[in-house]
Amino acid sequence: MDLGLQGKHAIVTGGSRGIGKAIALELAREGVDVAIVARSKGPLEEAAHELAAATGRRVIPIATDVTSKEQVDNMVAQAAAQLGGLHILVNSGSPPGGSATATGPIETVVDEDLIQDFNVKYVGALRCARAIIPHLKQQGWGRIINISGTNARNAGNLSGGARNGALVHFTKTLAVQLGRHGITVNTVTPGCSDESTIYGQTPRHFQDALREWVESGWTPMRRRSTPGDIADVCALLCSDEARFVTGQGIGVDGGSSLMNPDLPLGIQMPA
Numbered sequence: 001m002d003l004g005l006q007g008k009h010a011i012v013t014g015g016s017r018g019i020g021k022a023i024a025l026e027l028a029r030e031g032v033d034v035a036i037v038a039r040s041k042g043p044l045e046e047a048a049h050e051l052a053a054a055t056g057r058r059v060i061p062i063a064t065d066v067t068s069k070e071q072v073d074n075m076v077a078q079a080a081a082q083l084g085g086l087h088i089l090v091n092s093g094s095p096p097g098g099s100a101t102a103t104g105p106i107e108t109v110v111d112e113d114l115i116q117d118f119n120v121k122y123v124g125a126l127r128c129a130r131a132i133i134p135h136l137k138q139q140g141w142g143r144i145i146n147i148s149g150t151n152a153r154n155a156g157n158l159s160g161g162a163r164n165g166a167l168v169h170f171t172k173t174l175a176v177q178l179g180r181h182g183i184t185v186n187t188v189t190p191g192c193s194d195e196s197t198i199y200g201q202t203p204r205h206f207q208d209a210l211r212e213w214v215e216s217g218w219t220p221m222r223r224r225s226t227p228g229d230i231a232d233v234c235a236l237l238c239s240d241e242a243r244f245v246t247g248q249g250i251g252v253d254g255g256s257s258l259m260n261p262d263l264p265l266g267i268q269m270p271a
Contacts, residue, residue: 003030003236003241004239004241005031005032006030006031007031007033008087009079010033010034010087010089011034011035011037011076011088011089011090012024012090013038013066013090014091014092014147015034015037016036016038016044016061017038017043017047019092020093020147021047023090023227023230025051027090027235028052028055028057029055032088032238033058033059033083036048036051036059036061037062037066037075039063039065040063041063047061048060062078066093066120066124066128072131076128076135077131086132086139088144088238090144091145091146092147093120093124093128094117094124099114099116102114102116103157103159106158114159117159117162118163121163121164122163126170129170129174133183137181140181142181142183142184143184144183144184144185145185145187145234145237145238146171146185146186146188147187147190148164148167148171148187148249150164150189150190150191167187172247179246184245185247186246186249188233188237189249189250189251190225190229190252190253219254219256220255220258221255222254225252225254229252
């Protein structure tokens with residue numbers, strides 16, 4: 001299906017790896033020129049070169065810390081200047097799960113680390129959206145997609161639940177504010193993703209227990225989501241085929257949210 005995205009311009013945060021990189025790749029395959037954003041310049045430049053070579057589209061790397069309003073504003077201005085306008089923002093700029101000291105039992109949560117997790121994922125998304133909205137209004141057409149997680153609905157990871165739940169509310173609020181300008185805003189909620197292994201943050205015991213959890217049937221499709229699963233849905237939401245879909249949360253979780261949300265004792269879902 002031709003999604004009608006040829007010639008559009010996008011920013012994808014967290015675009016150097018995992019879900020963000022997969023989304024940038026899928027958009028570029030559909031004819032979108034993309035600015036990919038992450039903190040580390042080296043991996044970002046490698047990803048940009050790889051994606052451009054694979055798709056023939058312009059893929060520009062812009063190293064940015066989304067906890068800095070100044071850096072975010074400069075990044076959006078640079079992306080708009082280099083690409084010739086902006087149409088799409090995908091907020092995927094945070095590692096899964098968050099800080100290990102902000103995700104466990106409440107007695108062990110370190111306040112500063114939880115606040116930092118929230119600053120990166122939720123307030124980072126807010127900063128990026130705030131900076132790009134004038135450009136989308138100028139185009140009279142826009143798409144904002146926020147990558148959340150199943151912790152927005154289920155008990156478990158305190159940090160992941162807080163920031164993911166906040167992103168769902170943020171999505172709905174922006175959808176109401178921006179609909180009149182031809183801009184849709186939606187949340188995509190991955191299930192437990194294979195992306196968690198990419199970051200090297202997930203302990204082996206977690207991986208073993210999670211595999212048993214998946215294989216036992218708590219995920220009806222008997223596998224975790226892949227970055228590509230998420231990217232395909234994001235590309236569709238960016239298209240005119242989804243022009244009347246806004247303020248929604250789309251679960252890409254293989255049906256796991258239909259099941260009992262309780263996990264084996266001691267297991268915290270990555271965000």
